[in-house]
Amino acid sequence: MSHGGAWETVDAPERPARWPATLKVWALGMAAGTLGALPHALRAYAHEPRDFFFKLALELVPYSAWALLGPLVLAVFQRVPLEGPELGRRLGVLLVAGAGFAQLHVLLLAPAMAVLQQWSARGVSFLAGLRDLLLARGAIGYFEYLLFLAAWVALRAARRARERELAESRLAVQLAETRLRALRAQLDPHFLFNTLNAVTGLVRQQRNPEAVEALVELGHLLRASLEGRGDHEVPLEEELELVRRYLGIEQLRFGGRLEVRLEPEPGTLRARVPSLILQPLVENAIKHGTARRAGRGHILVRSVRAGDVLRLEVRDDGPGLRAGGAGGTGIGVANTRDRIRQRYGSPYGLTLEDLPEGGVLARVELPFVEARKDMTDEEVRSRA
Secondary structure (H helix, E strand, C coil), X not given: CCCCCCCCCCCCCCCCCCCCHHHHHHHHHHHHHHXXXXXXXXXXXXXXXXXXXXXXXXXXXXXXXXXXXXXXXHHHHHHCXXXXXXXXXXXXXXXXXXXXXXXXXXXXXXXXXXXXCCCCCCCCCHHHHHHHHHHHHHHHHHHHHHHHHHHHHHHHHHHHHHHHHHHHHHHHHHHHHHHHHHHHHHCCHHHHHHHHHHHHHHHHCCCHHHHHHHHHHHHHHHHHHHCCCCCCEEEHHHHHHHHHHHHHHHHHHHHHHEEEEEEECHHHCXXXXXXXXXXXXXXXXXXXXXXXXXXCEEEEEEEEEECCEEEEEEEECCCCCCCCXXXXXXXXXXXXXXXXXXXXXXXXXXXXXXXXXXXXXXXXXXXXXXXXXXXXXXXXXXXX
């Protein structure tokens, strides 16, 4: 900064150009080869203490040939990964390719070995030396290729494990954000005012048991938001219990204007679903459906199983999407779509559509995974 207080522009030093990927692979291969060749050269020198660098060169030449082939070998590994469908066929392709790489390795090795071992001076033709080298190094080269393949598979598995850990971290953050959004919606001053006002009305009408029940439901709902277990997935019956408590308070708020039906198929109650997956959709249905009707509004929450797919549906009879009712780009809807996409991928997700008789249908499709009491999150992910 200058004395006058103005910021001076300073040219940032130019960063050195990054090495090409091929050169980097070759350099790493040579470094590893040197470490591998050095013990053999020292052992040979201890047995015959002369010409150490010649002995080192003899040991280093095979590794140098593999270093030259390294970029091509890695390109094949990336092209035919050992994961996903048709694993057996992919493994067969890599094993066959290994035989070709072992022979190519010998061809690259032959000229250097012909010079170092002086084939011509010893009366050995190049073809005869190549044949002997192929017999001596072919099986060893193939074994070295298998070692490279095993190292590559191990590195890929470690990278996938790190990616899964990062994905789990992102899911944990999203779950925390969802709980906070649900809590903020429930702590909305207008919502609390209406709820407490309804409780006051019940007390004035001497309907004290109902007033106490309403306060208990509100306490349970807020406690569930604050003291969630932190699981990414919960049994559907637990999620429906949270929805039931929330809708019970909303029925108190709207009185006879809100009719609610929960219709889960019995066989779906133990299905694993993302925590707090239904509540944003129910809130959306009330806000954009029931709250916009002059007469009685209806909310239907149901679950069905279709093969290996679990379908969760939230229906309302409000004005609908085309009439300016429920939107599909709000925070709750967008968050629900993102959570499903990140955890399960396609073809699962959330859709909103207008119903022919009026209202909106929000449909969530998830993989059907039935929960055991002792099932861990890792088992759920493997089955999903």
